[in-house]
Amino acid sequence: MDTIDTELAARIRDDIIHGVYAEDERLSEAKLCETHQVSRTPVRLALRRLEREGIIQRGEWRGYKIQSPTISDILQAVQVRGHLESLAARLMAQSPTRAEHLPDMAEAIRVIDDLTSQGRLDEDAIHQMQAANKVFHTTMLEACGNEYVNFTCQQISHLPMLAAGSMVFDRRVHDSPDQIERGIFRLRIGNAQHQVIYEAIKHGDAVRAEGMTREHSHTMIEYIETFEKRDESLTVSDLVAYSAAESDLLKS
Amino acid sequence: MDTIDTELAARIRDDIIHGVYAEDERLSEAKLCETHQVSRTPVRLALRRLEREGIIQRGEWRGYKIQSPTISDILQAVQVRGHLESLAARLMAQSPTRAEHLPDMAEAIRVIDDLTSQGRLDEDAIHQMQAANKVFHTTMLEACGNEYVNFTCQQISHLPMLAAGSMVFDRRVHDSPDQIERGIFRLRIGNAQHQVIYEAIKHGDAVRAEGMTREHSHTMIEYIETFEKRDESLTVSDLVAYSAAESDLLKS
DNA sequence: TCACTTTATTTGGGATCCCAAAGTCAAGTC
DNA sequence: GACTTGACTTTGGGATCCCAAATAAAGTGA
Structure with a gap:
């Protein structure tokens, strides 16, 4: 209980x-x-x-x-998580039973692809994409054959942005079509990386799966850093507000 | 307190x-x-x-x-830790301040080299080598510039063999000169890997540092697996007894 | 003898209290 | 005004107790 x-x-x-x-x-x-x-x-x-x-x-x-976590803490922890996920990707690519889990990952990719193809970036679309992203990442962690990868990720998942499938959204994309287009584009880039990871795992290409998963997390780190450069007084609270992780903003 | x-x-x-x-x-x-x-x-x-x-x-x-940890749990966790250490090695190799920490790592390598050169595998030598190994590994974790690498390692360090610098020793090496020589040889292999990691970090070769650190942890996994193959009823308690991690056996 | 009911026991969640340690503050002294 | 000292308050560690939930054991009737 x-x-x-x-x-x-x-x-x-x-x-x-x-x-x-x-x-x-x-x-x-x-x-x-x-x-x-x-x-x-x-x-x-x-x-x-x-x-x-x-x-x-x-x-x-x-x-x-x-000792409130800082933006720097989060960046470091996201790097650690990304590195752990790259291990999961590699192990999953080497796993003989990986085929069982590929449909879930494929479906997650499809959901994000559909929504971004429609140019949707409303709250509902964001919610669905975040849920799909979570499925993609948790499937990998759970199917890699090493339970301690997932366990270790969970030990740091209390930090903001470290929850499975956390995505960063620039909430100002609603302001103009130009910004919406940039947001959609960025999501498509991320999902294209998902596709590469999926294909690499499917074909047992452990090196490629690991490398692209690492690149995928680096993309998130770089995106957070763009917020930080744009707003030097950015706080963790601000970043959480930007995030599409399950939050009160999404619930309201 | x-x-x-x-x-x-x-x-x-x-x-x-x-x-x-x-x-x-x-x-x-x-x-x-x-x-x-x-x-x-x-x-x-x-x-x-x-x-x-x-x-x-x-x-x-x-x-x-x-839910007592099994040998399989430990192998998985050691793999995770090794993967985290490989991140630490890469980051340290890329760190502009890495030179400050190299002397500690060099000294640790020297201690192990001296003792193995003398063919020593008595309890005192084991203790010194384990302490030196700990220095080598903790220096890397602390000097890599990402505090969450160390933090994350600490989150799983409660498991046997996961303490910083844990080494596995075959306690039967005391039985015969042949076995002692094999034990010494294995330690030299491990220390040679330390040397490669050290040189890679020193020269900023991140790829090499990461790769060798990963190989280093894999060596430990393979060694644990040899115990497991030799003794199918091997328990975690047995493994702990074999380990040179700070334990009651060493203290007695 | 078996199924069901009732009673007793075990068990953890949480509330409350006691006590020692650490810090604050006021009074006294130089 | 600075310093010391003692009283008081705050604070967390741990002990103990109450209560509800779950399980086990005992009793009862068919």
């Missing part, structure tokens, strides 16, 4: 990432109990988890220091 | 890995309180951690199922 401490960890993490706390502010158990109207037991459990994730640091008898 | 729950998690994990519990046995908070003479609070905290590590699985209101 879902316990209070698990959900609480998610809420506190979200608050930290969205800058609810000041940089020098320290968390305390009592404060969190009051804020979230729970007792200290689930708060303690949640804080241990966040400590393990590296986004708070426990002082001795003196509350918790916040 | 060290808390009871952190140490308790380590002890329970150790007990699980060493087969103290039967396969079908379930852990309960009350039992662990009794066994370790502590209250439920630190037990609960420790169990949450072990659950996150994947070696126990929480039932709803019904104790915890043990």
Whole structure:
């Protein structure tokens, strides 16, 4: 069953990432109990988890220091994740049972291709593409034959942008047809990379699968960096808002 | 400060890995309180951690199922770690500040070279070589410029053989000069790989650094597999005993 | 003897409390 | 005004308890 401490960890993490706390502010158990109207037991459990994730640091008898992830942290973690996914791609390409999973990946590619071909970049299209992207990436992680690749990805998936299938969208693409076209184009590039990965895996070309998966994640890193260059005061919260990862923005 | 729950998690994990519990046995908070003479609070905290590590699985209101890591799990995790280290090697090779860290790596290589040149494989020599190996690997992880490589490695370092610098030793090498020579030879091979990695990093050859680091971890995987082939009833506990990772065996 | 019901026990989630450690603040001294 | 000291407050570690949920055991009737 879902316990209070698990959900609480998610809420506190979200608050930290969205800058609810000041940089020098320290968390305390009592404060969190009051804020979230729970007792200290689930708060303690949640804080241990966040400590393990590296986004708070426990002082001795003196509350918790916040270490909110930075854009740099996210870029580094995305690089690590991409590298892990490249291992998954290589292993899947070498797997004798890979054919079983190719249809799911092919379908995901088709969904994104259909939507981008129609020039759609509305919220519903974004939602569908993100779901398809998630299927593509999680299939690879789960079908590569090494459970610890997926397990290790999960250990860092608490960070923004690190959830399976996270995609970055420039939310301003709605402003003008020119920007919409650029957004669609970028998605098509990404999906073309999906296609190459798929073909490489299908044909057992491990080197190509690995290389293109690595390139695929690098594309995301470069895109995040363009946001950063354009807006030097870009925060993680901003980036999360840009992201199509399952978020409150999408839910609203 | 060290808390009871952190140490308790380590002890329970150790007990699980060493087969103290039967396969079908379930852990309960009350039992662990009794066994370790502590209250439920630190037990609960420790169990949450072990659950996150994947070696126990929480039932709803019904104790915890043990999922002791298998040899296969370890091989998979070592592969993941090796892949992460190959990223660290590549990044370090590309880092403009890499020269600062080369002396530590060179010294580690020298220590292992000296000891193997002397044909030493006694406990003290093993201890020194393991410490040097740890320096070599942790330097690379810490100096690669991406903190999440190290962070991610740490997330799986609870598994046997996944601690930084873990080395596998065939403890029977003490039996005969022939076996000692084979053990020494294998260590020299590994250290020769260290040398290649070092040179590649020194000269900024990222591809070579990455490739050899990957090969280096593969060597360890193959070695573990030789144990497995030789002894089909090999357990994780056996493997830990073979390992030179910091363990009770070495301390005794 | 078997199926069903009832009762007892086990179990974890969470609330609450005690205690020691660390920091803050006010009062006193030089 | 600076420094010291003691009292007070804050804080987390851990112990203990209550409660609901799940399982096991005992009792009952056909």
